[in-house]
Amino acid sequence: xxxRTFTMIKPxxxxxxxxxxxxxxxxxxxFRIAAMKYLSISKTQxxxxxxxxxxxxxxxxxxxxxxxxxxxxxxxxxENAVADFRKLIGATNPANAEEGTIRKAYAKSMxxxxxxxxxxxxxxxxxxxxxFSGLExx
Ligand code: GDP
Numbered sequence: 001x002x003x004r005t006f007t008m009i010k011p012x013x014x015x016x017x018x019x020x021x022x023x024x025x026x027x028x029x030x031f032r033i034a035a036m037k038y039l040s041i042s043k044t045q046x047x048x049x050x051x052x053x054x055x056x057x058x059x060x061x062x063x064x065x066x067x068x069x070x071x072x073x074x075x076x077x078x079e080n081a082v083a084d085f086r087k088l089i090g091a092t093n094p095a096n097a098e099e100g101t102i103r104k105a106y107a108k109s110m111x112x113x114x115x116x117x118x119x120x121x122x123x124x125x126x127x128x129x130x131x132f133s134g135l136e137x138x
Pocket of ligand 1: 061
């Protein structure tokens with residue numbers, strides 16, 4: 001079990017003005033911010049990040065959306081980070097997300113669902129190093 005996960009506040013939540021609200025929920029849940037940046041990624045970079053989903057029917061839509069505006073990328077630290085953060089963000093489809101989760105509060109749809117959270121320790125490490133060098137992690 002690792003103590004770090006990777007997250008992005010997606011373009012829909014940034015556009016809606018929810019960066020502060022979402023960071024507040026993340027901090028209140030006991031995560032420490034180990035790295036953070038506000039940036040936008042190109043379609044090509046989004047395709048690389050989501051390579052594992054290349055065969056899925058929504059790959060084009062997903063990578064178009066993720067490159068449509070600025071995002072906040074961050075590495076979060078807490079005991080049992082990956083599983084606890086998945087709990088905090090809620091189900092992929094906000095219609096199924098539990099009360100008290102970030103997606104219940106701020107996601108618009110299955111595609112525009114406010115936040116990303118790594119699904120394994122291995123992916124958390126891969127995704128974190130996609131955005132941050134060792135010098136940018138604290
Ligand atoms: P997650 O781990 O809960 O983020 O969900 P997945 O790994 O299954 O999917 C990755 C991301 O792809 C999701 O967070 C959504 O933004 C997007 N996605 C998943 N399913 C769909 C879909 O049916 N349509 C669209 N447009 N996007 C989807």
